[in-house]
Amino acid sequence: MSAIDVLKKRKIVIVALVAYVIVFFYDQSKFTIALGGFWMYLKEMIEILPAIFIITGLIDVWVSRDTILKFFGSGAGIKGKMVSVLVGSVSAGPIYAAFPITHSLLKKGASLSNVVVMLSAWAVIKIPMLIVESKFLGISFMGARYVLTLPGILLIGVITDRFVDRKEVLAIVEKKDSAIESKLLELLPGYNCGACGYKSCAGYAKMLATKDVKIDACKPGGDKLVNLIKEVRGK
């Protein structure tokens, strides 16, 4: 990793550090308050974060997105909606990591409403998050929010479906689709673990397709993946 990459990656820490130094010279009492607040947050996070990351990792290896998608069928009706919610909620990574996967599902025939439901569930419904939320805001807050959010995301799916033409979106999808990139993305394990230095598998696939980057950066993929990548990029 080059120095610029390190700077980019640690951008927020550097900004925070600079801000604290400035505040230290400008107003020491505010500095003490800020540091106290930061320390309180940090302590609470250190208590829960290892457990949260371990649970997320275990969900990744035990619950396969592909297996769930096998039950997707035509994706019509309540079953398709349930599968969409399930896939979204067991997947790790930020919402933009969901775009490539939902995009390829749309291409394979998924309905627009299912795609939207999956995107929303991906962003909102997370088992480890549920625990963090009830810790900080109380179990009744968390419970009420989830009870209302579930019908909420179904509604978002139905309404978006009504106002957007699926064919129109598909036309965009086809234009944007670069064959090599999507092939590479299908090869990558889809954990979005960041071990390769990119935030998501999609990010790594894009770099593999367009730039001359290391092809053995994916840790979960191993040697088997390196050979497959060689094959796809060779063509």
Next chain:
Amino acid sequence: METSTLVLIVITIAALLMSFKKDKDKTILGLKLAKGRFFEMAGEIVGILALIGLFLAFVPPETIKDLLGGSNPLISTFNGAMIGTIAIIPAFVAFPLSASLVSMGANLMAVAAFIATLTMVGFITAPIEIEYFGKRFTFVRNVVSFLVAIAIAIGMGAIL
């Protein structure tokens, strides 16, 4: 340590042991993923927590109360939803921040709207979404999500 934290840790250890018994290699892979993600995100999390500490030291509680806990809860809810729309912080950092906002006088509905739009509406990520799904899809999905987020918040106001 609070009870909920203790329960979380006990559940995690139990799940880990069960996973180990069933498949050692899979469990090790899971732990490797957890480690990779943790180090990927650790810097970002620490940085954001530090900035939140700074932010709360400088923003007087009265401002929070005016913005998110005013006499008209609907306006507070709308403000919360707007902040969530433009903010880019990981969701699990948003929960302790929300707890602080509530203790500074923010309305629960406003906080619920903030969390809902933070997760569902992507203003900053819109360019990436447009790349994959087009302008119309992105616009409709985000606007509808914003409105539903406000509806969820109002519903929570009624329940809690």
